[in-house]
Amino acid sequence: MNMDSTTSTPSHATFSGTAGICLMRNAWKEDQHPSFINFISTFLSANSFRLNFVPIAPDFIFNCGGLSVAFIFVTNWDCNDVASIFNRVKNLKMQFARFFVVIALPAKEQINSFIQSYFTFDMVIGKPTFVPVQDLEMGFEKMVKIAHSSGVYKQERIGEKLKDERKQLVQRMNFYLKVVTSIPGIDNHDANALSQAIGSVQAIAKASKEQILENTDLSTDKAELVSRFLRDPKFYSRPKIN
Numbered sequence: 001m002n003m004d005s006t007t008s009t010p011s012h013a014t015f016s017g018t019a020g021i022c023l024m025r026n027a028w029k030e031d032q033h034p035s036f037i038n039f040i041s042t043f044l045s046a047n048s049f050r051l052n053f054v055p056i057a058p059d060f061i062f063n064c065g066g067l068s069v070a071f072i073f074v075t076n077w078d079c080n081d082v083a084s085i086f087n088r089v090k091n092l093k094m095q096f097a098r099f100f101v102v103i104a105l106p107a108k109e110q111i112n113s114f115i116q117s118y119f120t121f122d123m124v125i126g127k128p129t130f131v132p133v134q135d136l137e138m139g140f141e142k143m144v145k146i147a148h149s150s151g152v153y154k155q156e157r158i159g160e161k162l163k164d165e166r167k168q169l170v171q172r173m174n175f176y177l178k179v180v181t182s183i184p185g186i187d188n189h190d191a192n193a194l195s196q197a198i199g200s201v202q203a204i205a206k207a208s209k210e211q212i213l214e215n216t217d218l219s220t221d222k223a224e225l226v227s228r229f230l231r232d233p234k235f236y237s238r239p240k241i242n
Contacts, residue, residue, distance in 0.1 A: 020064035020147065022049045028059040032075060036136055047144060058092055058099070062147030069147045070096040074103040075136055079113040086121040089128065099128040100146055102139045176201060183229045190218055194226070 022044050029037060044051050049062075058070040072092065074085055093099050105111045114132060123130070131146075133139040179201050180191040197215035198204045204212075204226065212223040 020049050020062055022051050022144075022147075023054050023056055023061040023063075024051060025056050025059045026053050027055075028073065029053055036075075039137060040140055043140065043144070047148075049144070057095065060143060062143070064147050064150060067098070067150050068096075069098040069100070069150050071099070071143050071146075072101045073139060073143065074101070075139070077103055077105055077110045077114060079110060082113065082117040083121075086117065086123070089123075090121075093128045098150060100131055100143070101128055102131045102133060102143055104134070104136050104139050105132045106134050180204070180226075183226055185222060185225060190216075190222060193217060 024040070041051055059073045060071040062069045062071070070092065072085075072089060077085075089101055103114060105114055111132065114130075118130065131139070131142055133142060173195075176195060177188060177191050180186055180194060181188060193216040194204050194212070198207050198212065207227065209220075209223045209227045212218055212226060213220060216223070218226070
């Protein structure tokens with residue numbers, strides 16, 4: 001449970017270079033003042049988000065960088081009717097892997113009611129994460145920031161994974177070149193030609209001289225040498241004079 005109840009005015013700052021989709025529940029929209037809906041539309045547009053009104057279960061679903069994040073946004077905390085809110089939270093948290101509950105609590109009485117209700121309804125900290133705020137605009141800005149940061153984190157993880165894959169590819173290629181160029185008379189050009197036309201070291205070892213000649217620019221002598229070297233242990237195990 002994140003009890004961030006700062007009194008600072010929301011900055012309404014834009015997220016440079018970002019883009020995404022915001023889905024708003026039709027029924028939630030109907031319960032809000034038109035001026036707040038106008039604020040949401042303007043804020044999303046300024047941050048390159050497309051807004052759609054749809055019949056969804058949560059109040060909002062953001063898609064940023066291919067990652068979906070769902071929200072319940074409670075804009076009117078009724079101290080006399082908290083059961084419906086927590087029952088809805090319990091139902092939706094099972095449906096979404098990334099799910100947050102933003103609650104506007106401008107009065108001390110509402111804050112106390114929320115804290116008491118949180119434990120009364122056996123909520124588990126972080127499952128889902130509750131984000132209390134003091135005003136509606138701050139609440140919506142926090143939603144966008146959460147969705148945006150989640151998308152950025154996913155993209156960074158993808159970038160790291162691609163970087164690792166490229167590193168492994170380079171390491172495998174270097175190992176391949178080391179093995180193939182260990183054949184007397186075979187240089188990097190020959191090794192690359194074999195890699196592109198035949199494939200792995202194992203595939204080259206199975207290839208006949210005729211296959212190597214047909215698919216590469218290696219000479220007859222080199223093709224025969226490659227075939228014999230990788231297929232005949234006696235040939236590649238005895239000392240060579242370069």
